[in-house]
Amino acid sequence: MSEDAVKQMKQAVAKAAADRVQSGMIVGLGTGSTTAFVIQFLGDRLRKGELSHISGVPTSFQASVLAKKYGIPLVTLDDVEKLDIAIDGADEVDPAKNLIKGGGAAHTREKIVDSLADQFLVVVDSSKLVPKLGATFPVPVEVLPFAVAPVTHALKALGGQPELRMGVKKDGPVVTDQGNLVLDVKFEDIPNPAELEKTINNIPGVVENGLFVNVADVILIGEIVDGQPRVREMG
């Protein structure tokens, strides 16, 4: 699939998601290349007067910067108890609507914000659909720097192959918005994602992992059909 085709799929699904937001809503703003388009489209709708009085809860520094750029007023979790909708991307989606997230190291805040929404809407291009979680993507695990060694041992004991995520255009490891590190853990098989999500989070020193089980309400998929971008909802 060409880069241009992937961009078209992301834009199509992002527009469909932004069109579902209504005036007055409190909206969780996800992180990543797909949700960057969502934030841009929400800004466009505000500017055109199609939408008014929305507030965004950003899931990362990136989302916050983009929301400010596109004129979306922001609130924090100190200001609101719940959200009307959260729109977020994913790295993998299985047929049961379970996800792997955290390719941008933002999964900790994303899980908090996404789980507080009345509706958690996931936006992906068709390349993210997998028959089973873990097929193409490792599970990102945010870890306190102090605990990287013991958490690495514990993840190996669970059958995973953890690798410290390294920076691009920055020497040394990726540091999350919370000041922690990320271990990307490849598992040969994830027979029970719900159980693995809980087991990993139970390791002392783990802040949060990127398995999102039973949290997504709606999955919108951008795809190319007969050369044209199209959006469908996972049944």
Ligand SMILES: O=C[C@H](O)[C@H](O)[C@H](O)COP(=O)(O)O
């Ligand atoms: O940490 C990042 C997030 O979980 C993203 O939502 C996820 O990595 C998908 O990003 P993208 O839309 O860029 O593929």
